[in-house]
Amino acid sequence: MKKLKFTIEDKEIAELLGRQNFSTRESAIFELLKNCYDAGSKNCDIYIESNCIKIIDSGDGMNQDDIESNWMHVGKSNKGYKNEQHNRVLAGSKGVGRFALARLGDSVKVISKKEKEIAVIWETDWLTSGVKETSVDFPKGTIIEISDLRDSWRWKNVETLISFISRAYKGSDMKIHVHFEGETYNINPIFEGIKMGVNYVSKITMRYESEKMRLSVTIESDEFRSEVKEIIKPISERHYENKFDMINEIKKDEVEELEQHLKELGDFSAELYFYLGRSGIRMEKFMYKHNEIDKVDTGVILYRNAFSISSLDGKKDWLDIGSRARLSPAAASHPTGSWRVRQNQLFGFVMIDKNKNPMLKDLANRQGLEEDDYYQLFKSIIGFGISRFERYRQSIIRKIQKYNQIKNKQKKNNKKLTHFLNKPTIVTKMSEKELVSLVDEIKGIQREAKEQSKAREESSKQHKYDVRILNVLATQGLRASAIAHELHNKRNSLETGYNNIIEALKEYGFWEELNSDEFTRVAYKNVPQTLERLEEINIKLIAFLDVILSKIEKNKFSEKIESIEKSIEKIVETWIQQYTWLNFKLNIRNDMIGEYEITNDVLEVIFDNLILNSIQHNEMKDKLIIKIDVEIKDRTICLEYGDNGIGLSPKYKNEPKRILEVHETSRDDGHGLGMWIVNNTLHMYEGEVTEINGNKGFNMHFNLKG
Structure with missing residues (x-):
């Protein structure tokens, strides 16, 4: 048989792996940044002009052989796990990232030089491509020039790009700069330099050990004032730490071969930050320490080493935090319902590794992960860690709520206000101190009214939550009672059926024969035994009917x-x-x-x-x-x-x-x-x-x- 190879037109492959593979201009530039990082560059400069984008790095560069053997070989990657020379885990692996160029423009020049080697220039218009030697004035590195741009670039687009890269890049080995209209913007990773009490009030750290199938959860908090310490004993208002065996926590019917999956998933970690928002009148009631917090404007980002997975860059609720909250809308002060953190209250990152987590696979377009059993298990473990924070925080809020209820019962009457209401003219005879005291009492009542209004709102939500669950149970109970009423009319048959059948078989002369060894040898043909089991079921069914009907009296x-x-x-x-x-x-x-x-x-x-x-x-x-x-x-x-x-x-x-x-x-x-x-x-x-x-x-x- 003659061996054949697929032939693909340059224009078509550029369309498929470029324009259609990278959904946004930001994700395309981001893909090219990874090449700069993998090349060991300490700096990456992005110049955006009216009809040209330049990306310049000082990395290892390429020679003509690299261009011909690797760059032009679609789907081939010469990148392993780590660049040992620069001590960086390599971001590339699929050999298609270069087609991000096609998403950005119709004409491309790549000028590259390896140290002590001849520089080369590769050009393409996606119909034809070529490479030749050239001379440059830099010792090593790569310059990418993209022209005939597919998009118009204005400040708003550049601002979006800067925001995207600050979320998507978490490394510190390579500095990134964006140049636009004469200005230079240094891009810092979004979580760099954030502080407790300034950007968040609680930090949740998770570490999963796959070999032990164990999740460690540590919480550090600065949400509450120091006086809550005595109220919430023995709970600590600042620290929580525990370890959980995931083999016991994940339902076995959710994942087949759970133990194997838990071990193959690999080690990973997460650092999430909780932000409450404006405390308002709740600040005094629940003894919150901070009223204004400068929250970081992102959700939860998934990083594989130094770079995020593009579609999980903090804009998408990939952990389904919003869905969890909608399913359980109870307030944190709810005495029995489970409070769930809201989507806008949590931000942070999850870290996975190229080698340690091979079962978390990139999609072919590098724009997300395959949502298979391993991915769902991965999310479930993180969700469990979040639930430990929710339970810890709710236990504190509940104790404060109980303390407030006891305190409110012990409050004294507003004596001056009562006196004033009974005799308004007395206000003309009050001293300045007495007037201040009266005003304080009125302000206290106003505050209490606001708190009660908020409490009624929360109470309404709590009752709706309770009623939703109880309505489901009540509906099932009513269905059961309807069947029970129907069967109750046939109670006589249930009670006497067994004896009637035996008496009939005896009268017809079959009973003794049916009890013989010959007819009882095979279990499913053993009539007396089958009848006994049916009688046991009938007795239980009669008891069930009595219970169901009596419960709803x-x-x-x-x-x-x-x-x-x-x-x-x-x-x-x-x-x-x-x-x-x-x-x-x-x-x-x-x-x-x-x-x-x-x-x-x-x-x-x-x-x-x-x-x-x-x-x-x-x-x-x-x-x-x-x-x-x-x-x-x-x-x-x-x-x-x-x-x-x-x-x-x-x-x-x-x-x-x-x-x-x-x-x-x-x-x-x-x-x-x-x-x-x-x-x-x-x-x-x-x-x-x-x-x-x-x-x-x-x-x-x-x-x-x-």
Whole structure:
């Protein structure tokens, strides 16, 4: 067979790999800067004129052989991992970056010289190309001249270019200068010289170790004033540090072969900065330290060594921070909902490496990454790190909020204002000191009114968030109850069907034969065994119907509890009917007969979710013991719930109260709402979870007002 090679017209390849490959003029110039960097240049000068762009570097340069063997060889790259001479990780690798020239103009000259060698000039109009020797007045380097420009360049375009390069280049080895209309603009990397308290209030540092599959998260904060230290103990207002095993944190159904992917992903790091915006009236309420912050105008940038991935240069929300916030709109002060950082509150960078992260692959056009399983896993790990910051910050805000609520209850009445309102004419007899005091009281009321308005707005958002989740559950419950009503009409058949079939088989003379060895040898043909299993299902189905129909009875939401003991015993009795392997041990002390304000549905919601949680995590146990301890103290119901099961998943051992957050679950098919509902219900009745321990079985201490 005769061997053939593709022949591609210069004009067409310039169109495909130039104009269509590089979406913007900035990305095309940026690609050419990488060549300067890879050549070891200490400086890169970009001259933009009316119909000409010049890019000049002092790098290693090229000779005629380099032009013919590499430059003119499409898809070939002579660049490995590192330029050892200049100690730089090389940016190029695909052998198509030179076609960025075609995106910028129709005519190109490349004048290049290697040290102690003859200079060469390469020219093209994208129809024909040629190279010849020339003479130059510089020892080494390259000058690129692009004419017949495709775009008009005005100051606005140059400004956009400067902004783009400052975001896209993070190195310090090569200085970049843009020259336009007689002015020189030195480009500094956007994160150079930023400071806490000036440009941001908190810094989140992440380091992922692929071999250990572990993410380290460190938070340094200067958001709050020093007086919060005593309020938020034992939390530190300035520092947080922890390590997390990602094999426990990423749902296994999200990524096939999770362990392999986590190890192959490679080490990477991230440095993100949190900025709150104008604090306004919230500044005093939440003890914020800074009101005005000079935020860096970018999002999160992904760098591979010294250069960003073009489409992930901080303008695109590639981490889906906005989507996360929309799915969970709870304010940071929400007692049970999960606050999510907003897109405009976070900026920073993520660092990957050409060699360490080979599974994060560039697209052919170098304008992004392939969005495969490795990319999604990469994003999930960063998202988890962000969620640790969100949880840390929210824990501080919640404690401050609780402190404010207690403080507000202790506030004294505005005596002077009350006196003035009862007798306005008294103002004429007030001393200057008394008038100042009256004005202060009025200003205090105005501030409080603004805070209450803000609190109502936040409360409205919180309730909308709660209602969205609970509406989903309620809708599913109504669907289940509709089916339950339909099946309830056939209850008689469910209860008597098994016995009726057996009696009929006996009457027809088939029963003994069906129980013989011959007819019971094959499991799926074993009629008596199949009937027994169906009877077990029927019994569970009848119990399910009774539970579903009883749970939605109207009186459950209006009848107050007369006895804690009787109410819990009734809940326990229902569960024992459905699960014979459950054993309950109850200890109720100081039961106040007939003196409770809460209704039956409250305890049912709490204990049904706790018991269901115990069952779902211990389905393999033959016997599960559940202990419920209740003591009434000064109108507060103090409760302890525990089981002898497997305890908490490893990922919750160090932070057990994480299980109370919405959508937190260790089960691949779990929704993570059960414990959130328990916690939400407790907060509705001025209660809280005081302690959770999951080392030997599961144990939880909590209380509520009743």
